[in-house]
Amino acid sequence: MQKTKRLLAIEKLITEEEISSHEVLLKKLKSKGLSCTQATLSRNLRQLGAGRIPDGRGGYKYFLPENNSNLPSKAAKIQVLPAIREIVEAKGLLVIKTIPGNASNTAFYIDNTSRFEIAGTIAGDDTILIIPRDGISTNQVHTCLEIILPGLHEQIKKNNF
């Protein structure tokens, strides 16, 4: 769970600041009590889909391609996330329960993220079936969902009261 915090922190840092290297990012993470090695950082950046591009001033900076459309991202937080009630697993698949009428919207958002881990989704009225790609565990899909919907699992816990 330290990892989730770290992923979120990395996302935040590279979108809000101009990070020029792993080394710089490592120091920033350390100052937040989320230290790790450069190797782990390399792996985490890959998981987040983060890349590196010229900054236009002779250097380089990290960035998240997803940020092109930060409207969907914002929408995800205020529309998609609050509509999710719970997630259960069955036969290697995941079933997401939503507020009635919201399954289609939610599945649309998940599809549009085009995450490799998810082969496809089917949505009813308040239920979504998520089919993980071959070789992908349900745990990996959970991580994936947490990445595209930060705070999802924590919110679900709260909903259970």
Next chain:
Amino acid sequence: MQKTKRLLAIEKLITEEEISSHEVLLKKLKSKGLSCTQATLSRNLRQLGAGRIPDGRGGYKYFLPENNSNLPSKAAKIQVLPAIREIVEAKGLLVIKTIPGNASNTAFYIDNTSRFEIAGTIAGDDTILIIPRDGISTNQVHTCLEIILPGLHEQIKKNNF
């Protein structure tokens, strides 16, 4: 002038194929008679603003952020480019002459590319003034213009007959 060809070829290759490393790209360029060293490639990729991102399958690929909006790019070719008549230099500035009435459109396109080299533009009816940023030579702006309007200089030569 080999360089311009190479830049265009690189652009084309990384947008049309999934290029995973300099090494792969070098081979492709070589097969097109546009060989260079890895060092030059590194510099060229930076000039083009090309970056590297995870490909979603455990590897990495190069890409051009500009590609988000390839509508403007197409428009540039069929609308902006044909409207340009000539480019002259004066006092470290560049003056672009266009077909009457087209200066505003053209300047708008140039502004929207947000190239670091160009501090700003002023457009009349058939004349645009381009102000290079401090420390940027007119030659560098020419290269910059060729990047955002491929074929520009060749076309101007033709127009002079």
Next chain:
DNA sequence: AGATATAATGTATAAATATGCAGAAAACAA
């Protein structure tokens, strides 16, 4: 054209980033 300045390139190397492997931690099952 010849002289001077600017940009482009290659070579060698430095710097940055990715990864195989092994151990640690966490999740899961019974």
Next chain:
DNA sequence: TTGTTTTCTGCATATTTATACATTATATCT
């Protein structure tokens, strides 16, 4: 809990990418 499997991580290192410096090519000026 205990054993079993999966994920995560660090270490050391391989791989990849960037860059200082020297050289060549290209453009600029008179």
